[in-house]
Amino acid sequence: MASSSNNTLSSFNFDMPFANLKPVLEKLQAIDVANSSSQPLIPEELLTISKDNPLLTFQFEEYLVMKAKQVNKSLDEALPLQHPVKIHEAMRYSLLAGGKRVRPILCIASCELVGGDESLAMPMACAVEMIHTASLIHDDLPCMDNDDLRRGMPTNHKAFGEETAVLAGDALLCLAFEHIAFRTRNVSPDRVVRAIAELSSAIGSQGLVAGQIMDLESEGKEVSLSELEYIHVHKTAKLLEACLVCGAIMGGGNDADIERVRKYARCIGLLFQVVDDILDVTKSSKELGKTAGKDLVSNKATYPKLMGIEKAKKFASDLMIQAVQELAYFDAARATPLYHLAYYIANREN
Helix, strand or coil: CECCCCCCCCCCCCCCCCHHHHHHHHHHHCCCHHHCCCCCCCCHHHHCCCCCCHHHHCCHHHHHHHHHHHHHHHHHHHCCCCCCHHHHHHHHHHHCCCCCCHHHHHHHHHHHHCCCCHHHHHHHHHHHHHHHHHHHHHHCCCCCCCCCEECCEECHHHHHCHHHHHHHHHHHHHHHHHHHHHHCCCCCHHHHHHHHHHHHHHHCCCCHHHHHHHHHHHCCCCCCHHHHHHHHHHHHHHHHHHHHHHHHHHCCCCHHHHHHHHHHHHHHHHHHHHHHHHHHHHCCHHHHCCCCCHHHHCCCCCHHHHHCHHHHHHHHHHHHHHHHHHHCCECHHHHHHHHHHHHHHHHCCC
16 A cells, blocks of 8 residues: 555654655765675665664564565475476475575565565465576576576486476476466455466566577677666566566555556566676675576676676666665555565675
8 A cells, every 4th residue: 555644654754654765865876886896785874764764673684584484385385296206306306495585575575565464475476486496497408598506506407307307397387377376365366367467478478588588699799788678677577577566466456556566676676687697797606506607608798798897786776776766655664675675686695
């Protein structure tokens, strides 16, 4: 629910819950992140705006651990080990391999942002993680990125063989939509259908697949910034956008809520990829849990390659600021997890 001066928590008596962010945001825009290679993309200063602001008191690490634990439990229950054993072992190998669970947590957080309960969005949250995992399995294949390491473990095709990996990705994709249809409770059918359509569009030939094919075609070629943005918006940001929008749909958000969530999502979706590009050239394989420097070796277009590392960091900072501004229209307490998630994405180390 969008907030107003009459619709905020009693401890926040201003027109918008985050209205006092404005001077801090203006100061952030003037910060030159190039001053220190170890400086966070977004300074900690933004977390200490006022003593009674929920941004300061929110226990974000505890929130991440709690939500990830609940998502992992739901994923484990959604995919039991059954006949045929090999394919289910391969599916579980990648789906339950850990990871930060950023996408399902974003889905749940956006559901709660508009006043919904976690249970409304959990099947969708699990589904987006299944789809994300399927995309990683296929992305790592020899015919695609040809990678050997994922989340610190051998990639699926290295562990189970290329044929099984292809089928495991296909099966996870199918299971995702089955899970939404059969496991969603207390959400109206029209909202479920709307969310399924949103998610399907995000991963098809106008979404993730479009970004992937353009990414493959760009290898070894000169790519403009606008072309690079198209690749990343579709390959990475579209699925992140769907996570948040679908969460808001499942949570009962109105059209205005959903569109504001969409704008926030587009910012952090692109932010996620910009940071990924930066990490690929600044971190080791051990730190990343996947092969570092792959983009450089394959001569892929990246933001550091086209803009330089420092301008790429500044671009990430600007995206973070835009994302935070979209949250100003919501109840402060409900928006706080999404604020911290944006900060977390901007400053992640792997």
